[in-house]
Amino acid sequence: xxxxxxxxxxxxxxxxxxxxxxxxxxxxxxxxxxxxxxxxxxxxxxxxxxxxxxxxxxxxxxxxxxxxxxxxxxxxxxxxxxxxxxxxxxxxxxxxxxxxxxxxxxxxxxxxxxxxxxxxxxxxxxxxxxxxxxxxxxxxxxxxxxxxxxxxxxxxxxxxxxxxxxxxxxxxxxxxxxxxxxxxxxxxxxxxxxxxxxx
Ligand SMILES: Cc1cc2nc3c(=O)[nH]c(=O)nc-3n(C[C@H](O)[C@H](O)[C@H](O)COP(=O)(O)O)c2cc1C
Numbered sequence: 001x002x003x004x005x006x007x008x009x010x011x012x013x014x015x016x017x018x019x020x021x022x023x024x025x026x027x028x029x030x031x032x033x034x035x036x037x038x039x040x041x042x043x044x045x046x047x048x049x050x051x052x053x054x055x056x057x058x059x060x061x062x063x064x065x066x067x068x069x070x071x072x073x074x075x076x077x078x079x080x081x082x083x084x085x086x087x088x089x090x091x092x093x094x095x096x097x098x099x100x101x102x103x104x105x106x107x108x109x110x111x112x113x114x115x116x117x118x119x120x121x122x123x124x125x126x127x128x129x130x131x132x133x134x135x136x137x138x139x140x141x142x143x144x145x146x147x148x149x150x151x152x153x154x155x156x157x158x159x160x161x162x163x164x165x166x167x168x169x170x171x172x173x174x175x176x177x178x179x180x181x182x183x184x185x186x187x188x189x190x191x192x193x194x195x196x197x198x199x
Contacts, residue, residue, distance in 0.1 A: 012182045016087060019091065028136060036129060043107060047121050062094070065085055068153050091175055097126055098169050100166060137178075146169065
């Protein structure tokens, strides 16, 4: 398998994470920064912003998210997700993905495409970051703790971390050392996913 194929294969959702790594925060931040820099964006609009949160700030972040979500998350989902949120505090850190709405507004495309391209831009950065973490031997999950957004959740996270008001939160990626078993994954048939045309 090529190094790229292996990396792509090895990236999985890792829900049980810890803080057992020799990597420094600077090494992790540097790798993610460089990877995200080369992520393609629509018309090179570069609308995505990320915050890499470590240490005590990471614990504060997830305490805050837990605090907000306990009041707004449906009970069944709370049962599944509260452990993930608690677990995130014991990891190495969290990458939070945002879109800078000032940059999004300037995207040179038709208004009907802006929302789609904004999300595509952000998703590209999310996946690249996930691969970068995998390459570093770390694991994580992609979370959307955005329930309660209407109640100002996004605003309070930005206030907590001192981030610009115009950054719109899209997703969170808590990461750390891999401490659990990787679950089995089911796949649809390749032939259903990919059609090869011509020769
Ligand atoms: C767009 C998108 C949204 C996702 N949202 C969540 C989420 O909110 N919480 C979560 O635990 N996993 C989330 N995931 C992770 C997927 O459930 C996971 O990637 C999928 O089941 C395949 O498993 P794998 O990551 O181990 O390959 C999301 C993934 C994608 C691509």
